[in-house]
Every structure is written in C-alpha cells, then in structure tokens.
Amino acid sequence: MKAVVYFTALLVSLTQAQTCQKVECSKNHKACSTVSGTSVTVNPEFCEDNKVCHYNTEFSHSECMHKLSDPKAEMFLYPGYYCGYYQANVGSVSFYDKAKCVFGEKVCGPTVSAAEFNKKEDSFYVCQGKHTYDQCERHSDCYTYGNKEYDNERGKFVYKGNFCDSGRCTPEVGIGHYCKAHEACGRDGFCLFPDATLDFGYCVEYGSVESNGAQVQANRSGAFLYQQHSEKVCKSGFLDSTNGKCKNGPQSVNKGNTCSSDADCPNTDSTTSSCKCSLDGNKYCDISGGDEEWTNVITKFHKYLNKTPEFHPSEMWGPCMDTPEYKDWYCAEFEAKHYVELLKKPDCFEKVMKYHHDYGEYYKVCLRGSFVTPIVAIAAVVVTYVGMI
Secondary structure (H helix, E strand, O other): OOOOEEEEOHHHHHHHOOOOOEEEEOOOOOOOEEEEOOEEEEOOOOOOOOEEEEEEOOOOEOEEEEOOOOHHHHOOEOOOOEEEEEEOOOOEEEEOOHHHEOOOOOOEEEOOOOOOOOOOOOEEEEEOOEOOOOEOOOHHHEOOOOEEEEEOOOOEEEEEOEEEEOOEEEEOOOOOOEEOOHHHHOOOEEEEOOOOOOOOEEEEEOOOEOOOOOOOOEEEOOEEEOOOOHHHHEOOOOEEOOOOEEOOOOOEOOOOOEOOOHHHOEEOOOOEOOEEEOOEOOEEEOOOOOOHHHHHHHHHHHHHHHHOOOOOHHHOOOOOOOOHHHHHHHHHHHHHHOHHHHHOOOOOHHHHOOOOOOOHHHHHHHHOOOOOOHHHHHOOOOOOOOOOO
16 A cells, blocks of 8 residues: 655744754555654555545644645646647547636637637637737736837847736836736736835846845835735845845855754855754754755756746746746755754655645656646747637
C-alpha cells in the first residue's frame, strides 16, 4: 500500500514553536503519523492507495483521508489560450480544455472570423473573450495583447491589450501612467502604491528601480507598508524595510549553520537573517536577499517575464501554458523561500509532500514535472483576434 502524508500546518508550527519538531519516517509504524512531544513519526505507506495521511500538530494521531482534488482540474484558461484543435481531414474539432474557458464569452471557438475560417486547413481553437470597449465584469474577460508596438522610451517592443475598467474592456495605460490594478499596466508592469493616502498608484516596469531610488513602500506614520510582490520592481529584487526603497540585498554570513536565535545569523550589513526550524528538529540560519539563491531567483524571474510578454496579465506569474522558464523561476523561488525547511528533510519527504498544502505545487511542478497536457504545451502562443463561426 502506498500513501502520502498531508502535513497540515506543520510549517507554521516549525517556524513559531520555540522547540523544533523532528520528522522521521518508518515503514513499520502502526499509524500514518504520530506526534509525541517534539517527535513526529510518519509511515508513507500506511494508508490505502486512494487515501492520504492527514497530519495535524494538534492531534497525537492522524487519520487516512481521501486525496485532495487534482490541482490540474482547477486550472482555468484565459481569453486567447488554446482549448481545442480543428482537424480538416475529419471536419471536426477535438476539445481538450473546453470546460476551462470560464472568462469572457465562456466558449471555445476558432481564431478567426467566420468569413476567414478555412475548413480545409487544420487550426487551433481558443477561449473566446471580450474585445475593446465590450462590456466586462473582470479583467480576465478581456482579450489582451491585440497590438505590438515599439516603445521609444523603453527601447523595445511591447504588447498593448485591454483591462476591465468601469465595466468596459479598455486599452492598457502603459508604464508611467496612473493605475488602480496591475492589469492596467500590462504584462510587464506593476501598479505601485507608494502613497498610502491615495486610492491609485502608477505603473512601474519590473526590475527598473535602482537602489535607493524612487519610493516603493508607502509610509504610514513612520511604518513602511509592504505591497505584495513590490520587490520585483527593484533591479536588485530586494527592499529595505527601514526606508521603503530598493537596495542591494545583504548576504547571510552563517547560512545553513546551526543557530539558537537570529543573533547567531548576522548578515554582511547590520541586519540578521532568521534562525528557523528544519525538519530534523534543529534550527539553521536562513539565507538573505543578497545570497546566490535569491539573486538567482531574480535572474530567472526576468527570463520568465521576457519569455511570456503575450500572456494574460490576470494570470500574473502563472505557468503560462507550462513554459520551461516558469518552472525554472518558480522552483528557484520556492527553494529560496523554504531554504531551511528543505535543508534537512527526511528520506521519505518526496513521498509525503505530494498533497501537502505548501509543498504540493512544488512537487507537481519541480519534481514530478509538467502538469499541463502536451497538446496545450505545444500550442503555447496567444492569438490576437478571435471570432465565432
């Protein structure tokens, strides 16, 4: 019998508890998992094939429960993403992701108008969306990237699409303009709110802000408010929480070494890294923003961003039809965020992470491989005009 241990809230307890928990694997253990003080024993083969071991630190024993739904079944496709294929030799369409067209017109149709459709040629079908100035309910209803233009100020071609503004699909505003949502800025822009008193921000290009340059974090009564993902506008990929500006990240002097408190983890500046629990029951010094693991994340993020300019802004930083650059960036960032947890993991960890709420996606993308069907991965190009036949 094979099973997967589902560690509910384990990482929260590891980082908050004064004493770390040690996780060990045993095929002879007579339960899927047992907690005894700071010791956790798991048997990854205890439950039946269609169940997983649901582990919770609040209980001394855990139960075998049915597996969670396959994350692949919950994926959605945005307007312009491929959902089917027309085969001229049989005169019919094979729909492979028809039910996932949940935005825009909510149907899967051809990439050209009825007058242009050629029944004698094979062609892809895509999720149908809303055109410029059509009515919309959300950003993901609108087609994006209908035009490719050269931006003289930025010295490169950019895609101009639509976002939903006041119930209408509206052309994106572009870098440097006012915004209320990231989608208004397009795929390569971030709607930054550096002033906490205003209900609008302005579009900033990712990786464009120099160290000690423009204000990134809003100042409210002397405290700098963190806007999720705002560090990505910094060239360094690191924000100084003391002044809300970009800076070159420090390096952790003792990364990966054992520690008892943050004081044991000095950085190359006057700050410290966190002293965190790993799964072997010990604490280790975490990495910091200037360490190779994090600078590598920034490099891979920009490679991913540059490779996916035509994909929908509402997807933010998703798989984008399973591009390899997404996997490289996602896995690097996850491993950097969970550096200490992954530093000392038990032998059976890959078996038990499969359905874990924190590690399940990591297993699926980084260890198991692609989770998008091959025909979708091959068709990873977004069309610019869609009509119904």
